[in-house]
Amino acid sequence: MQALEQRKRLLVEKHPSGATSLNNLAGLYYYQGRYDQVEELLGEALGQRKRLLVEKHSPVVTSLNNLAELCYDQGEELLVEALGQRKRLLVEKHPSIAISLNNLASLYDFLGRHDEAEPLYLQALVLFKHLLEIYPEC
Structure with a gap:
């Protein structure tokens, strides 16, 4: 909280690192x-990142993904957007794409939409296996 307050005071909410503090505090509150406080903080972090960064900037996508994981009722739209943005921003076989695929599949699985979840899980699995071949120490 102190780091967030200092960043707000020093940066006057005009720098993306304030959103990082909001996101980190939301993570603590989640655990x-x-x-109720997590959703508010993640929403504020997303709004700040969208305001300060290019819409397709990686931290904006991370905020979308974090908020989506919390908000299952709005999660599908946000997870689909985060996956699409990551596919446009990152190299084809980036670990974040596998994570987004897995997150969207998990949501579909949770919602009982198993036929939609399976192909996404399989895509994520193929990508994770590929990454482990390249980086076996992970």
Whole structure:
């Protein structure tokens, strides 16, 4: 909280690192079960990143993904957007794409949409296997 307050005071909410503090605090609150505060902080971080960065900038996509994981009711739209942005921004076989594929598949699985989840899980699995061949120490 102190880091966030100092960043807000020093950067006057005009620098993306303030959104990083919001995101980190939201992570802490998530593990503490303070979900009502998590959604507010993630939404604020996303808004700040969208305001300060190019819409397709990687931290904006990360904020979309984090918020989507929390908000299952809006999650599909946000996860699809995050996956699309990552596919446009990153190299074809980037680990973040595998993570986005897996996150969207998990949402579909949770919602009982198993036929939609399976191909995404399979794509993520192929990509993770490829990455492990390249980086076996992971």
